[in-house]
Amino acid sequence: MTLSSDSKESLPVVKCVARARIPTTTGPDIFLHLYANDRDNKEHLAIVFGEDIRSRTLFQRRKGETQQDRMVRGAYVGKLFPGRTMADSDENLGLSLKFDETTGALQVDPKTTWHDQKTLVRVHSECYTGETAWSARCDCGEQFDHAGKLMGVEREGDIIGGAGRGVIVYLRQEGRGIGLGEKLKAYNLQDLGADTVQANLILKHPADGRDFSLGRAILLDLGISKVRLLTNNPDKVSQAEYPPHLHCVERVPMVPLSWTSENEGIHSSEIEGYLRTKVERMGHLLQRPLKLHSHATKPSSSATMTTHTLV
Numbered sequence: 413m414t415l416s417s418d419s420k421e422s423l424p425v426v427k428c429v430a431r432a433r434i435p436t437t438t439g440p441d442i443f444l445h446l447y448a449n450d451r452d453n454k455e456h457l458a459i460v461f462g463e464d465i466r467s468r469t470l471f472q473r474r475k476g477e478t479q480q481d482r483m484v485r486g487a488y489v490g491k492l493f494p495g496r497t498m499a500d501s502d503e504n505l506g507l508s509l510k511f512d513e514t515t516g517a518l519q520v521d522p523k524t525t526w527h528d529q530k531t532l533v534r535v536h537s538e539c540y541t542g543e544t545a546w547s548a549r550c551d552c553g554e555q556f557d558h559a560g561k562l563m564g565v566e567r568e569g570d571i572i573g574g575a576g577r578g579v580i581v582y583l584r585q586e587g588r589g590i591g592l593g594e595k596l597k598a599y600n601l602q603d604l605g606a607d608t609v610q611a612n613l614i615l616k617h618p619a620d621g622r623d624f625s626l627g628r629a630i631l632l633d634l635g636i637s638k639v640r641l642l643t644n645n646p647d648k649v650s651q652a653e654y655p656p657h658l659h660c661v662e663r664v665p666m667v668p669l670s671w672t673s674e675n676e677g678i679h680s681s682e683i684e685g686y687l688r689t690k691v692e693r694m695g696h697l698l699q700r701p702l703k704l705h706s707h708a709t710k711p712s713s714s715a716t717m718t719t720h721t722l723v
């Protein structure tokens with residue numbers, strides 16, 4: 413299955429099951445959203461920066477539920493505190509949500525709900541080895557950390573950050589969709605001389621078996637329509653498109669830290685080969701020295717590309 417061919421088809425149905433505030437060791441509180449969907453049984457996630465970015469399916473009023481039920485699943489405004497009784501209003505902060513009386517749908521009010529603004533987004537695929545097992549074979553862990561950092565800050569160099577707002581959609585598709593076991597076999601093939609694309613093909617997997625339609629559905633559920641997409645992958649720019657509802661209005665590059673600093677990032681022969689394959693075999697828009705947004709950028713009809721010059 414090709415990844416871009418399904419972009420006009422109907423999206424998966426997603427439903428946010430629960431949301432919780434997570435204080436972090438490095439920056440602002442985040443709101444972790446867990447999603448169910450009609451395509452697989454995996455627990456896909458959205459890591460949301462900003463209390464006012466609201467899941468429509470989570471906040472939708474449900475028959476027979478109590479305010480306590482709503483608070484427990486995370487469908488509350490403002491901040492929880494001991495003894496709070498109302499989910500839909502926070503008396504301390506003077507915030508109150510409104511709902512359609514007939515359908516129970518959340519009514520978007522700019523005072524309480526992020527709406528129609530450009531939002532920094534990363535669509536990230538799970539990588540156990542890179543995020544948890546300190547792998548220097550890929551830069552997934554670094555990209556994940558960097559995306560979160562950019563969402564917290566006003567800017568970093570020439571890149572405008574999210575200033576406390578943003579969404580990392582975290583899709584459970586390990587190893588470009590082939591699963592952890594097959595990924596480990598691919599690593600052995602790489603140690604035998606194959607590159608990351610060849611290894612997948614030898615194992616009879618597509619070079620990239622990921623599906624980002626769940627990501628689009630999750631972003632729409634969060635009320636995001638204008639995406640500033642953190643990626644070096646030009647394919648992902650078109651995959652963020654779901655006209656007329658979802659548009660990628662900017663591609664924001666992610667430069668490997670090791671290219672800008674001798675002391676930061678991943679320094680290994682494996683990562684050099686991995687990044688070289690991404691650029692040479694998979695069309696990623698990275699050049700060394702740092703010349704991003706070259707004329708190699710594929711313009712998309714409905715996406716306007718903003719360029720950054722990184723020095």
Ligand SMILES: [Zn+2]
Nearest residue numbers: 539542550552
């Ligand atoms: Zn990885």
